[in-house]
Amino acid sequence: MTSILWIRFVVLNCAIYLICNSEAAEECVYQYDMKNNRVKISCEKGAAIHIVDKDGISLARHTGINTETIPIIVQLNRSxxxxxxxxxxxxxxxxxxxxxxxxxxxxxxxxxxxxxxxxxxxxxxxxxxxxxxxxxxxxxxxxxxxxxxxxxxxxxxxxxxxxxxxxxxxxxxxxxxxxxxxxxxxxxxxxxxxxxxxxxxxxxxxxxxxxLFNITKLMPGGFEHGTFFGEKTVFCPQELKKISKKGTSVTTGVEQGAIMLDSHTPENIWVMYGYVDINEVTQFDSLKSLKFEKVQKIFELPFSCVGTGHVVYKQVLYCQKMFTNKIAHYSLAESRWIGERPLENVSVHSHFPYQSGKNTDLDFAIDEKGLWLIYSTNNTHGDLVVSKVNEEDLSFDGTWVTQIKKKDVGNAFIICGILYTINAFDTAPTHINYVYDTNKGKGKRLEPDELEFVNAVENDYARVYSLDYSPSDQALYSWNNGRIEIYPVSFLDENEP
Incomplete structure (x- = not known):
């Protein structure tokens, strides 16, 4: 069946649409040449590429590509x-x-x-x-x-x-x-x-x-070498080397909650207070504003979320719908409900939570590769499962079953498709006790001294209810018993012996 792939480029105030008719349209390769300001499209045989502007006026058409991969050069607006x-x-x-x-x-x-x-x-x-x-x-x-x-x-x-x-x-x-x-x-x-x-x-x-931002965001798969977040390109693979022992903290006064940073709009911070019957998202423009409770905007949701595993990705909120096995998404940019999806065989109602319990069944995560969901199922008997989430329809583009029980995990985060779990939510210091690489389909347990994590900034008392990685500033954000704590991370150097 022939598929149609629409790619929209907003480049230098010029909107260009590419329509690729092919049996494997997603196999088209797009390369952006910064020096000459042009896009090179290479599709497999049988592809037909039609290039139109925002008004539908034809700019170029290439059909009958049936012998081998033929590159098509699209010169973007140079004015x-x-x-x-x-x-x-x-x-x-x-x-x-x-x-x-x-x-x-x-x-x-x-x-x-x-x-x-x-x-x-x-x-x-x-x-x-x-x-x-x-x-x-x-x-x-x-x-x-x-x-x-x-x-x-x-x-x-x-x-x-x-x-x-x-x-x-x-x-x-x-x-x-x-x-x-x-x-x-x-x-x-x-x-x-x-x-x-x-x-x-x-x-x-x-x-x-x-x-670069628009091309990377709108191309299927983005650039092979990395993902562009506003001011820098974040490269994968990256393997965690160290979590800083010198973090910073902001007191919230609310025992549990979730702080959410969107790698595509890092200028904003979103917070959801509590862990049950949550129907408000509070937006701040900085950590300082959060500290002094200087609210920028409050979004009222048409439904309630549960737990502390929510995230914001491309200005869309993703969370578990309260008292259900459904995941839902809501556009903060447009203030509208987008949709929801039930998850079969996924255990909810605190059946397979993290160590902290309290509705931590479904935990969304964001990394350089996009949107993820961390959970457990009856079929895996409580083993932790990771799925790559399609942001459009909430379907799964891939699923990996690990060899660690979710109840043995304090919390978890993902970097460049690699899952990291911490040993305890209420012990300071603690450590990364398990790593699973979805790129290779392999996992391994770590010794306590391999990847240490202080788990508390101000003292040795910890009760971490949410822990997420922010690819835009390469740091871990923790909600620790009424405090938001931030820990910068560093990565292994490929040139190191």
Whole structure:
């Protein structure tokens, strides 16, 4: 059956749609060339690619690709880049002109400083000669007319010499003042030129960021090498090396809850207080605002969530619907309910929770690869299960059964498709006791000293009710008995022996 794949690119204010008709449309490969601002599409044989703009006007059509993979090059809108290049050229010219002026001012200053040094030397020499003349006169009889004439002549010569030196020095000082004023002007022009270049570079970076973000977000599978989160590209695979012992904390005053960071909109923080009958999502613009309870917005849900395993991904809330085996999603961006899905054979009602109990049956997670669900089923007899969740219809794109009981886990998080579980929710310090790599389908237990986790920032008392990894800032966010705690993490270096 022929499938149709729609890809929408919003690049530099230009919307481009690609329609790929193929028996395996998802096998098309898309590569974005930053240097030349174009997209290269390579599809398997039998594909038909139709490129239209946002108004449906045909830009290109390629059909009958039935022999081998043939790359199609789509040149994206370059007008914005050209405009930025023009502005960058102007700013660079200003900076170049200012640099030339600075060089000229530096040459003038060097010349004037040398002239002042020479004048000072001459004035010093004239002063010394005057002293010598006076000493000579003291040794002679000053009553004769010749002596008086000699004194007058000597004083006149010295006066003329000093007057000439001082006038020259004043002239050079005035020139120095004017040159200094030119120096100030040239520095201001240099600063303006540099600021102009900096602004253009910032604009170019913003354009590239927006381009990469939209392409990565809308392409099936994203880039093979990593995922783009606003200001940086996060690369996989990444294997956890260390969890920082020096975390930070924010007191909430509510024993249980969930803090949610969306890797695609890291400027916001969402919080759901409590663990049962929760129908409100509170939005903050920073941790400081959360600390001082400066609420940005409150969303009222048309249903109630349960537990502390909720997440926000691409401005959509995912949670377990209260007293059901259903997972639901709600758009925070559009303030509307999207849908729900029942999970067969998934144990709920605290049948297979984490160690803490209290409705921790279903635990959503986010990593560089997308949306996940951590749970257990009757069929696995309580063994922890991980599923990759399709964000559109809540179906599972893959499921992996681990070799650890969920009741033996304090909590869990996922990084680059690798599951990490902590040994205890109420012990500080604790450690990572089990790792399962969904990329390889293999798991292993860890010794207490292999991956330590302090599990509490301020003291040795811990009751961790939720623990999630944030790929946008590469840190763990924990809800620990009324405190939100944040622990930066680091990863293994592939070059290490």
């Amino acid at each position: 914005s880049i050209s405009s930025l290049n023009d502005e960058a050229h102007k700013a660079t010219k200003k900076l170049s002109d200012a640099s030339k002026l600075l060089r000229k001012v530096r040459e003038d200053l060097t010349l004037q400083i040398n002239n002042l040094i020479n004048l000072t030397t001459l004035l010093q020499r004239g002063d010394d000669e005057l002293k010598n003349d006076l000493n000579t006169l003291r040794r002679h009889d000053l009553t004769s007319p010749l002596a008086r004439e000699a004194i007058i002549a000597a004083l006149q010569n010295q006066y003329n010499f000093l007057r000439m030196g001082l006038l020259s020095q004043n002239t050079q000082m005035n020139e120095l003042i004017r040159t200094t004023m030119r120096l100030t002007t040239s520095i201001m022009k240099t600063a303006r030129g540099a600021r102009g270049v900096g602004e253009i570079l910032d604009l170019r970076a913003d354009v590239m960021n927006e381009t």
